[in-house]
Amino acid sequence: MMRIPLILCLLAATAASQIAGVGGLGGGGPVSTPSGQCLSAIDQARAAADLAAYYAGQLEAATPSSSPQPLQFYPLGAVFREDMAISNFVDLDTTAGSIQDFNCGIVTYDGHDASDSLIRTFDEQSVGVPIFAVADGVVVGVHDGEPDTNTVAQGQASNYVIVDHAGRIAYYWHVKLGSVAVTPGQQVLEGEEIARCGSSGNSNWPHLHFAYTLNNAPIEPFSGSCNPGLSSWVDQPSFPNPTRLYDAAVSRTIPSPGAPMPLPRDGELLLSDPVVYIWFHLSDLPANTTWRFLFDRPDGTLDFDSGVGNFNNPQWGAAWFWFNWNVLNMHVIPGTWTIRVEINGAQVAALPVDVVPVLSGVNHIPAPVTAVLEPQEPSGADALRCRVTSTNLLDDPDYDVVSHRFRWRVNGITVRDMTLGCRADMLPRSAFSVGDTVSCEVTPSDGAASAVPVTVSKVIGPGLPGSGDDLELRTGIDAQPGVRPHVVQLFAGDPLLVRMVSPGGLQVGRSPVLLGQVFATGSPPASPSGFPEFHLSPTNLIFVLFDGNVSTPLGPALLPPGGIDLLFNIPPGLAGNSLMLQALTVTNTASNGFFAASNAKELRFL
Numbered sequence: 017m018m019r020i021p022l023i024l025c026l027l028a029a030t031a032a033s034q035i036a037g038v039g040g041l042g043g044g045g046p047v048s049t050p051s052g053q054c055l056s057a058i059d060q061a062r063a064a065a066d067l068a069a070y071y072a073g074q075l076e077a078a079t080p081s082s083s084p085q086p087l088q089f090y091p092l093g094a095v096f097r098e099d100m101a102i103s104n105f106v107d108l109d110t111t112a113g114s115i116q117d118f119n120c121g122i123v124t125y126d127g128h129d130a131s132d133s134l135i136r137t138f139d140e141q142s143v144g145v146p147i148f149a150v151a152d153g154v155v156v157g158v159h160d161g162e163p164d165t166n167t168v169a170q171g172q173a174s175n176y177v178i179v180d181h182a183g184r185i186a187y188y189w190h191v192k193l194g195s196v197a198v199t200p201g202q203q204v205l206e207g208e209e210i211a212r213c214g215s216s217g218n219s220n221w222p223h224l225h226f227a228y229t230l231n232n233a234p235i236e237p238f239s240g241s242c243n244p245g246l247s248s249w250v251d252q253p254s255f256p257n258p259t260r261l262y263d264a265a266v267s268r269t270i271p272s273p274g275a276p277m278p279l280p281r282d283g284e285l286l287l288s289d290p291v292v293y294i295w296f297h298l299s300d301l302p303a304n305t306t307w308r309f310l311f312d313r314p315d316g317t318l319d320f321d322s323g324v325g326n327f328n329n330p331q332w333g334a335a336w337f338w339f340n341w342n343v344l345n346m347h348v349i350p351g352t353w354t355i356r357v358e359i360n361g362a363q364v365a366a367l368p369v370d371v372v373p374v375l376s377g378v379n380h381i382p383a384p385v386t387a388v389l390e391p392q393e394p395s396g397a398d399a400l401r402c403r404v405t406s407t408n409l410l411d412d413p414d415y416d417v418v419s420h421r422f423r424w425r426v427n428g429i430t431v432r433d434m435t436l437g438c439r440a441d442m443l444p445r446s447a448f449s450v451g452d453t454v455s456c457e458v459t460p461s462d463g464a465a466s467a468v469p470v471t472v473s474k475v476i477g478p479g480l481p482g483s484g485d486d487l488e489l490r491t492g493i494d495a496q497p498g499v500r501p502h503v504v505q506l507f508a509g510d511p512l513l514v515r516m517v518s519p520g521g522l523q524v525g526r527s528p529v530l531l532g533q534v535f536a537t538g539s540p541p542a543s544p545s546g547f548p549e550f551h552l553s554p555t556n557l558i559f560v561l562f563d564g565n566v567s568t569p570l571g572p573a574l575l576p577p578g579g580i581d582l583l584f585n586i587p588p589g590l591a592g593n594s595l596m597l598q599a600l601t602v603t604n605t606a607s608n609g610f611f612a613a614s615n616a617k618e619l620r621f622l
Contacts, residue, residue, distance in 0.1 A: 036311075036319055036320040036343060036344050036345060037311065037319075037320040037322070037341055037342055037343035037344060038341070038342050039291060039322075039339065039340045039341035039342055039343075040322070040325065040339060040340070040341075041307075041325060041327075041337060041338075041339055042270070042271075042293070042337075042338045042339055042340045043271075043274065043337070043338055044274065044275070044295070044335065044336045044337030044338050045335060045336075045337070046103075046301075046329070046332040046334070046335045047103045047134055047220075047221050047332075047333075047334045047335060047336070053127065053218070054128070054132070054169065054189075054217075054218050054219065054225060055174065055189065055217070055218060055225075056171045056172060056173055056174065056217060056218045057171065058171075058173045059173060059174045059176070059189070059217060059218070062157070062159055062173075062176075063157065063176070063178060063187065065157075066156055066157025066158075066178055066200070067156060067157070067178070067185070069157070069200075070156040070157065070180070070200070073201075079183060080182065080183025080184055080230055080231075081182060081183065081519065084182070084184065084248075084496065085151070085490075085496070085498045085499065085500075086247070086248055086249060086250045086492060086495050086496040086497070086498040087150050087151060087237060087248050087249050087250065088151075088206065088250050088391075088398075088399065088498075088500065089148075089150070089207075089249075089250075089399075089401060089442070090133070090150075090226075090249070091147055091148045091149065091150040091186075091188070091224070091226060092133055092135075092145065092146075092147055092148070092213060092224050092226075092438075093145050093146040093147075093148070093213075093436055093438035093439075093440050093441055093442070094133070094135050094140075094145055094213075094438040094439065094440070095403060095404075095408075095438070095439045095440050096253045097253070097257065097260045097262055097299050097300070098262055098408040098439055099135065099136055099140070099262055099263065099408060099438055099439050100133050100134060100135055100136075100262065100438075101133070101134050101262055101297065101298075101299035101300075101333060101334035102123070102131050102132060102133050102134070102299075102333050102334070103123070103132045103133075103134050103221075103223070103332075103333040103334040104123060104124045104125060104128050104130075104131065104132040104333060105117040105118055105123055105124050105128070105131050105236065105238060105333075106118065106124065106128060106129060106130060106131070106234050106235075106236040107124040107125065107126060107127055107128040107129070108124075108236060108242055108243060112126065112127075113126060114126070115128075116242055117240075117242070118236050118238045118239065118240040118241075118242055118243035118255075119238075119240030119241055119242060119243075119255045119256065120240070120241045120242040121256075121331050122330060122331050123331060123332070123333040129227050129229075129234035130187070130189075130225045130226055130227035130228075130234065131225075131226050131237075131238075132223050132224070132225055133223055133224045133226065134221055134222070134223040134334050135213050135222050135223065135437070135438065136262070136263045136275075136276075136297060137222070137263075137275050137276045137277065137278055137279060138165055138215075138222060138276050138277060138278060139278045139279075139417045139437065140222070140417065140437035140438060141164070141165075141192060141212075141213060141214055141215070141222040141437065142437065143417070143419045143435065143436060143437030144192075144195075144212050144434070144435070144436050144437055144438075145212055145213040145222075145436060145437050145438040146209045146211075146212055146213075146434070146436065146438070146441065146442070147177070147188050147191060147209070147210055147211045147212060147213055147224055148206075148207050148208060148209055148210065148399075148442050149179060149181075149204040149205065149206055149207065149208045149210050149444075150179075150181065150186055150206070150226075150228075151181040151182070151186075151206050152181065152182070152203075152204065152205055152206050153179040153180050153181040153182065153186070153203075153204055154179065154180045154201065154202070154203055154204070155177065155178070155179055155180075155198045155199060155200050155201060155202045155203075155204060155210075156178040156179060156180050156185065156200065157176075157177075157178045157200055158176065158177050158178070158196045158198060158199065158200060159173070159174070159175055159176050159196075160175045160191075160193065160194060160195070160196040161175070161193070162174060162175050162193060162216045162217060163193060163216060164190075164191075164192045164193040164214035164215055164216040164222075165214075165215055165222075166215045166216065166217065166218075166219050166220060167215070167220050167221070167276065167277070168220055169218040169219060169220050170218070171218055172216070172217050172218055172219075173216075173217055174189050174190050174191075174216045174217020174218065174219070175190070175191045175192070175193060175195070175196060175211070175214065175216040175217070176188060176189045176190070176191060176217075177191065177196060177198060177210045177211050179204060179210070183230070184228060184229065184230050184235065185228075185229045185230075186226065186227065186228050186229070187225070187226070187227040187229070188210065188211060188224060188225075188226060189217065189224070189225035189226075189227070190213075190214055190215060190216050190217050190219045190222075190223060190224065190225050191211035191212060191213065191214050191216060191224075192211065192212040192213060192214030192216070193214060193216060195211045195212035195214065196210070196211045197209055197210055197211060198210045198211075205399070205444040205445060205446055206399045206444060206445070207399025207400070207401070207442040207443060207444040207445070208399075208442075208444040208446075209442070215276070220276075221275075221276045222276055228248075235248065237249055238252060238255070239252065239494070239495075240255055246492060246494065246495050246496045246497075246513070247494060247495040247496065248495070248496055249495060250492070250495055250498060250500075250501075251495070252494070252495060255300075256300065256302070257299075257300045258300065258360070258362060259298055259299065259300050259301050259302070259305060259359045259360055259362075259364065260298070260299050260300065260364060261296045261297065261298055261357070261359075261364050261365050261409060262297050262298070262299055262408060263296060263297040263408075263409070264294070264295065264296035264297070264357070264365050264367060264409050264415075265279065265280070265281040265282075265294075265295060265296075265367075265415035266281075266282060266283075266285070266292060266293070266294055266355065266367055266369045266415060267279070267280035267281055267282045267292075267293045267294075267295070267415075268280070268282045268285055268286070268289050268292075268293070269282075269293065270293060270338075270340070271293060271295045271338040274336075274338070275295075275297070275336045278417075279295055280293070281414065281415035281416055281417070282369070282414070282415065283369065283370060283380065283412075283413050283414035283415055284369070284370045284371075284372055284375050284376060284414075285346065285369055285370070285371045285372070286371075286372065286373070286374075286375065287346070287347050287348065287350060287371060287372070287373050288347070289346075290342060291340045291341060291342045292340070292341055292342075292343065292346065292355075292369070293338055293339070293340050294309070294338065294339050294340075294341070294355060294357070294367065295336065295337065295338035295339070296336065296337065296338075296357070296365070297334070297335075297336045298334065298335050298336070298337070298359065299333065299334050300333065301327070301329060301331065301332040301333075301334075301335055302331055302360070303329060303330050303331050304326055304327070304328065304329065305326070305327045305329055305332075305359060305360055306324050306325065306326050306327075306358075306359070306360055306361065307324070307325050307326075307327065307337075307357070307358065307359055308321070308322055308323065308324045308325070308357075308358040308361075309321075309322040309339065309341065309355060309356070309357060309358075310322070310355075310356040310358070311341070311343050311346070311353060311354075311355055311356075312353065312354040312355075312356065313345065313349055313351075313353065314349065314350075314351025314352050314353060315351075316354075319343065319345050319346075319349075319353075320341075320343045320344075320345075322341070346371050349371070350371050350372055350373060351370070351371060352368050352369070352370050352371075353368070353369055353370075353371055354366050354367065354368050354369075355367045355368075355369065365409055367409075367410075368410075368413075379414060379416075379462065379464050379465055380412070380413035380414050380465075381462070381465040381466065381467050382411055382412045382413075382416070382418050382460040382461065382462050382465070382466070382467045383406065383407065383410060383411050383412065383413070383460070383467065384406070384460075384467050384468060384470070385404050385405075385406045385411075385420070385458055385460050385467065385470055386404070386405045386406045386470060387402060387403060387404050387405060387406075387456065387458045387470055387472050388402075388403050388405050388472060389401070389402055389403075389454070389456055389472040389473065389474050390402075390403060391500070391501045391503075392501070392503060392505070393474075393477060393501070393502070393503045394454075394474050394476055394477065395450070395476065395477050395478060395479030395500075395502055396445060396448070396449060396450040396476055396477075396478065396479065397445060397479060397499075397500060398445060398500060398501070399442055399443065399444050399445055400442065400443045400445075400448075400454060400456075400474070401440055401441070401442050402422055402424070402440065402441050402442075402443075402456035402458065402472065403439060403440040404420060404439040404440065404458060404460075408439065411460065412460075412462050414462070416462035416463065417437070417462065417463070418460050418461065418462055419435050419436060419437050419460070419461050419462075419463070420435070420436055420438070420439065420441075420458055420459065420460055420461075421433070421434070421435040421436075421457075421458070421459040421460075421461065421466075421469075422434050422435075422436060422441035422456060422457075422458055423456070423457040423458075423459070423469075424441075424443050424447070424454065424455070424456050424457075425454070425455045425456075425457070426447060426448045426452050426453070426454050427452055427453055428453075431443070431447045431448075432447065435461070441456070443456075448476050449476065450476050450477065450478045451475070451476060452475070452476045453473055453474070453475050453476075454473060454474055454475075454476060455471050455472065455473035455474075456471065456472055456473070457469045457470070457471045458470050458471075458472075479502045479615070480502045480551050480598075480615055480616035480617065480618065481549065481615055482549050482598070482612075482613040482614045482615045482616070483549040483606055483607050483608055483611075483612055483613040484549075484607060485522060485523065485603075485605075485606045485607055485612035485613070486518050486519065486520040486521070486522035486523055486612070487516070487517075487518055487522075487523045487528070487599060487600075487601060487612045487613065487614040488515075488516070488517050488518070488519060488614055488615060489514070489515075489516060489530075489597060489598060489599045489614035489615055489616065489617055490514070490515040490516075490517060490579075491504050491512060491513065491514055491515075491597075491617050491619075492512075492513045492515075493506070493510050493511065493512060493513075494511060495513075497513050497514065497515040497581075499615055502615065502616070502617060502618065503617075503618045503620055504617055504618065504619050504620065505620050505622055506586045506619055506620065506621050506622065507586065507621075507622050508586055508587060508588035508589070508590070508591075508621075509585065509586060509588075510585075510586045511583060511584075511585055511586075512583070512584045512585075512586060512619070513581060513582075513583055514530070514581070514582045514583075514584065514597065515579045515580070515581050515582075516528045516530060516562075516575065516579055516580045516582075516599045516614065517575075517578070517579025517580075518575055518577075518579070521577060522612075523575055523601050523603070523612055524574075524575050524576065524577055525574050525575065526564075526574065526575055526601040526602070526603060526612075527563075527564030527565045527572040527573060527574055527575070527601065527602075528562070528564045528573075528575050528580060528599050528600065528601050529560060529562065529563050529564060529565070529599065529600050529601070529602075530560070530561045530562035530563075530582065530597065530598075530599050531552055531558050531559065531560060531561065531597070531598055531599070531600065532552075532558070532559045532561050532595050532596065532597050533552045533553065533556060533557065533558050533559065533595070533596045534557075534559075534593055534594070534595050535556075535593070535594055535595075535596065536592065536593060536594070537592055537593060537594045537620055537621075540594070540596065540618065541553035541556060541596060547608065547613075549608065549613045550598070550613055551596055551598055551616035552596055552598060552616075561582070561597070562580075562582055564580070575601070586621065590621035591621050591622055592621070593621050594618050594619060594620045594621065595618070595619040595621070596616055596617070596618055596619075597616060597617045597618075597619060598613060598614055598615075598616040598617075599613075599614040600612065600613055600614070
């Protein structure tokens with residue numbers, strides 16, 4: 017019997033795989049940016065006039081806090097890397113002609129003052145993707161009435177909303193025609209819908225241009241190697257991040273004219289179709305990103321391997337591409353084929369498609385969904401977010417555009433009912449009170465059929481409030497410390513920043529004490545009788561983690577205007593336990609006559 021060396025067998029198999037199909041990259045590219053400013057001259061003039069009128073109407077200008085609360089969420093209904101990507105961040109290099117983003121990359125352009133968050137296509141815009149107030153504030157100015165499906169930036173005027181968030185001015189640009197839901201002078205709450213995402217103005221893609229400023233200078237909320245310090249987001253996504261697909265489909269026809277216009281989508285191919293088209297949206301592309309396609313037959317065996325190709329790109333925040341392949345056996349073997357997509361050597365998608373002799377014409381219902389209601393333990397001070405957590409790529413067997421109906425109920429009564437082209441919705445705190453049960457019912461639909469809805473619910477708790485004497489306990493994990501959330505989830509190794517601060521100055525000059533008490537998660541300590549503002553039990557061991565009366569060799573540590581910061585690194589071995597933290601200052605001017613108590617924080621170790 018002849019023995020063929022293994023290496024020759026492998027070479028023969030590779031050669032057979034390569035001749036089993038032909039094709040390659042057809043088109044697409046990065047999401048281009050307008051040359052120069054993405055805000056037209058008329059936009060800038062209108063915004064300046066709105067600000068001037070707003071400040072002229074104020075008796076006294078608000079002084080921005082030197083210790084602002086962090087931002088709880090990105091102000092768009094789409095979700096990072098699932099149905100949204102950021103194509104540009106703030107340009108931190110003030111040198112003309114040079115660019116640098118917060119993480120020392122080039123995901124920006126010269127002079128850019130904001131983050132550009134892209135939704136998938138005009139299909140999603142048509143259904144509706146809400147923009148929310150990123151924090152409480154006052155509406156400074158609005159403009160509506162401009163076309164909202166621009167694909168070429170030619171200096172057009174934009175629809176927009178401008179909000180004063182406690183002295184920090186936020187600009188929400190390029191919004192959808194007719195979607196502005198607020199008026200100048202109106203008070204808005206965190207999580208309140210103010211407009212919808214569009215492509216109005218100097219824009220070539222439906223997106224939110226979110227600019228956050230202080231004293232007319234842009235703030236980059238994201239922290240990184242070239243913007244060190246604490247993030248302005250409570251939960252900043254990780255950067256850099258492996259490249260991901262945030263939409264993909266198989267089709268029988270060429271994706272023309274291309275994104276952001278609606279794209280073809282097919283769950284079935286004919287044996288007689290000359291080629292199969294695959295398109296996708298990508299986020300977080302490093303330089304020289306590679307691609308590879310592997311076609312598996314219905315029996316699971318590999319039929320065709322495209323080999324590795326290269327986009328030959330610089331670093332991009334977002335891009336879209338389409339490919340065409342003529343795989344010979346897809347003309348003769350019917351059944352469900354799987355097209356695996358690898359980016360930079362990692363599989364990012366496995367796209368099934370039925371190859372048939374005759375199209376069935378059957379519409380399949382969307383895939384079932386799972387969802388979560390955030391924050392984990394909401395209080396009456398929180399805005400709520402309902403977020404779809406199931407797959408973002410295989411959400412419909414036919415690759416149809418999937419909308420989600422978010423039906424919010426408070427104690428069984430519907431308070432908001434929206435069908436949206438995104439994976440998240442929000443409810444401001446004005447819709448509920450402590451003790452209410454809030455539920456969010458999510459129903460996915462492809463426009464012709466709907467899947468079974470899923471419902472998530474939470475009871476709104478009181479949180480862990482203090483005595484109301486202007487003493488706050490704030491925490492942050494690699495982020496600006498904030499009063500919320502009152503339950504903080506921690507892993508071993510997390511750097512926890514704890515800040516004791518008196519925003520109004522009433523406790524400045526007094527010596528704070530930080531107390532802690534360990535307990536089994538789920539069994540919090542009981543407040544002592546007569547002191548509901550104190551969230552530690554005097555009958556159990558209380559640790560003094562910081563004592564301002566004895567904390568320095570030079571004498572007491574007095575609370576300064578900016579507060580006192582303490583940094584803790586979480587040790588291992590604490591999973592299943594929690595630590596209740598609370599700060600006190602001794603003062604007979606407190607509401608209880610003895611001590612000012614901050615809000616408390618439950619540190620929950622995972």
